[in-house]
Amino acid sequence: MVAYTKEKITWVHDIEIYRNYLLIGFKRVDTGKVVSWEVVGSKGYLSDDDIDEIREFMRKYRTVGFNTRHFDLPILYSALSGLRVIDLKKIADDIILGGRKSWDIERDYGIEVPLRLDHIDLIEVAPGKASLKIYNGRLHGKRMQDLPIDPDAVLTDEEIEVVYDYWKNDLDATILLYNKLKEQLDLRASMSTEYRQDLRSKSDAQIAEAVIRSEVGKLLGEKPKRPEIPPGTRYSYIVPDFIRFKHPDLRDILAEIERSSFRVDKTGKIIMPRALADANIKIGNGIYRMGIGGLHSSEKCQAIVARDDQILVDRDVTSYYPMIILRLGLYPKHMGKAFLKVYREIVNRRLKAKAEGNTVVANSLKITINGSFGKFGSPWSALYSPDLLIRTTITGQLSLLMFIERLERAGIRVVSANTDGIVMLCDRKHEHVMREVVEEWEHDTGFGTEATEYSALYSRDVNNYIAVKKGGGVKLKGAYAKAGFMKNPQNEICIDAVIAHITEGKSLSATIRECRDITKFVTVRQVQGGAICGAEKYYRDRYGKRGQLLKPEEILDFSNAQYLGKAIRWYYSTNGEIGIFYKTPNRYGTHNLVPRTEGAKPLMELPDKFPDDVDYGWYIREARSILQEIGFEESLI
DSSP states (O other): OOOTTSOOOEEEEEEEEETTEEEEEEEETTTOOEEEEEEESTTOOOOHHHHHHHHHHHHHSEEEESSIIIIIHHHHHHHHTTOOHHHHHHHHHHHHTTOOOHHHHHHHHTOOOOTTOOEEETTTTSTTOOOHHHHHHHTTOSBOOOOSSOTTOOOOHHHHHHHHHHHHHHHHHHHHHHHHTHHHHHHHHHHHHHHTSOOTTOOHHHHHHHHHHHHHHHHHSSOOOOOOOOTTOEEOOOOOTTOOOOSHHHHHHHHHHHHOOEEEOTTSOEEOOHHHHTOOEEETTEEEEOOTTOOEEOOEEEEEEOOTTEEEEEEEETTHHHHHHHHHTOOOTTTTHHHHHHHHHHHHHHHHHHHTTOHHHHHHHHHHHHHHHHHTTOTTSTTOOHHHHHHHHHHHHHHHHHHHHHHHHTTOEEEEEETTEEEEEEEGGGHHHHHHHHHHHHHHHOOOEEEEEEEEEEEEETTEEEEEETTSOEEEEGGGSOOBTTBOOBOHHHHHHHHHHHHHOOOHHHHHHHOOOGGGTOEEEEEEEEEEEOOEEEEEOOBOTTSOBOOOEEEEEOTTOEEEEEEEEEEEBTTOOSOOEESSOOTTSSOOBOTTOTTEEEOSBOOSSOOSOBOHHHHHHHHHHHHHHTTOOGGGO
16 A cells, blocks of 8 residues: 655656657656656667666656646556557557547556556646646746647657757656645645545545545445436525525515526536526625626725725635535435535534644645535536535525625625625724624524625725735735736736735835846746747838839738747836737738737746846836726825
8 A cells, every 4th residue: 555644755757759759757856866768769669677677666766747647657657568659659649639548548558557656646736727837837937848849740869859858847847836735745645544545646626526435435335426417407496494585676586596497508517597697686786696606796996995983894604615515404315414424524523623723634624625515516526416506506695695685784885795705894883783783694594704804995896806904914816816826927016016005105116116026027828829929020012903002011020930838928028029929820821919918028937137128117007007997096095
C-alpha cells in the first residue's frame, strides 16, 4: 500500500513525443536535479537497461505531473513495454486528437499502468480548470512558453535542443504549481490515509464523491452506482413548511414554483422553468432573479457608503447548502437514508474538530461537505440527484427572499443579495430591529448567519465589487479579486490604486508610479489557436471605379510576425505593439486583434529589472474607468 503521508523524495515528471524523438524525464523538487532518457529515430525504442532503470525509478520515488494519468503515464508504460517511438506518437495522437482515454490505451495496446504507483496528478487538484501554461502565468512563473515546434514535425538535432529546453521549463512550471498546492496536497494525503484510498489526485468534488460513496457502501453492503435518469424526466418542488410570504407578488411566485416542473435536458442538466428564470422579483427597491445556481440581485454601478449614524452589514448564511440538506433530511433516492447518516456524521465531525482546533481534520471534512453538492447535478456521478439539487437551491433562494421581505417590511434596506448572503443598510438607532429580524429568521428556518460590517460597498454588479471592511481591509469579488489559481492576472496595479484611493485618498498616479513589481502590471490570457505579434503597418494606394486616387489604405503585414503561444502575458508599454493578433486567419484572410492588446508588449519571460517603458498613462486611465464603473464619486470620500 502507498504510504500517502510519508516524506519521500519527490520528482516532477513530463514527457515529450515527436515522430522521431522521445524524451522521458524528471526533476527533483528539493534540489533541482534533472534525469532523463532520450530515444532518437522513429523506429527507436528504450533499451532493456533504460527500461529497468525507469521502472526502478518509478518504484522508488514519488512522482508528480500535470495531466499525467491521462497522457504521460500511458505513454511511459507503453514505452516500457518496448514500443517504438513512431508507435508512441500514434498513441499520443489517439489521446490528444482522438479523445482516447487512458483505459482505452491500456486495453488496445496491452499495457498496464500500476495501480499502486506513488504518483500525484495535479490537474484535478488545482482549482480553475486551466492549462499548465495558464497556471504558470497565474502564479507568475519566470517563463511562459508554448510548444515551440509543430507536434507533427520530424525534429532536427537543433530542434531537439529547443524541445529539450522547453521540456525543462514545463518541469519548472510543474514544481511551481506543486509547491503552491502544498496545503491542498497535505490535506489529501491525510484523507487518503484515513479513508484508505488514494485521494491525492482528486478535486474537492471527486473526493466528496469517493468518500461518501465508500462510506455509504459500508452501510449498504455495496458501493452505490450512478443512477440512470433519462432526458425529459421532470421533477416538482416540495415547499418546506417554514417558507411563508406576506406580499401577494411573492405568494404568486411561490405558487408558480409549486405548479412548475423542472426538466432534465439531453445533457443530464436540470433546467429552470422559463416563467421562473425570466421573473423579476421586486422587494422594496431591489429586483431579484432566481436561477438553478442561486438567487441574485440586479444592481449596477452602485456605491453604498455608510454614514456615521448608519450600519452596513453583510450577512452570510453559514454552510448554507449543507444545512439545507440536513434541515430538510434530503438524500439521493438510490442511496437512501444511509447517505443522510454519513453526511450528518461528517458535518458533526467537522464541527467538533473545528471547535477543538484540529484544523487538518476540519479542513479535510470541509472538502467533503462542500464538494459533494456540485456532484448532485453531474450525470456522471454516483451522487447524481437532480431532484435533490433543485430542492436545495430553490429552498435556499426562497429562504433568502423571505429574509429580504422581512427586513424590507421592518424598514431595513437590502442593497445586495447573492446565493448565500445579503447586504443590508440601516440607521444605527434601528440596529436592534435588524437584529430581531435576523434572529427571528434564523429561528424559523434553522439556519445561522455570520456578520461582516462594511464602511462602503462599491459594485459594478452583484458579482463584481469592492467592499471596504469596517476597521480596515477589503473584500474583493469577481473582476476585482486578486489573481490566483482561479483568476488570471489583469492589471492588478489598477485595483491596488483604486483601493488606495477609496480607503486613503491616495492619488491613482502615486500608487501606480511608485510600484516596481512588474507582475502587478501584467495581463495573462488564453488565446484560442495561439497568438502572434510583430505586425507592421504600411500604406497602399486605393483607386475608385474610374481609377481616381482615393485616400491611401492602411494595411498590416504579418509576414515577419512572431508566434507567442496559446497562453500569453503582456504589459502596456510606450514602445508597445500595434497589437497582439490571433494566429489563425479569419474568413477574410487577415488576423483579428486579441481584445485590449493595442499598445501591449509581450512579456513571455519576466525581466530581472523593472522595465523603463511602462505606459503609466494607460494604467491611470484604466484605474479611472474602474472608479466610474463601481459608482465612485469624489464627494463620497
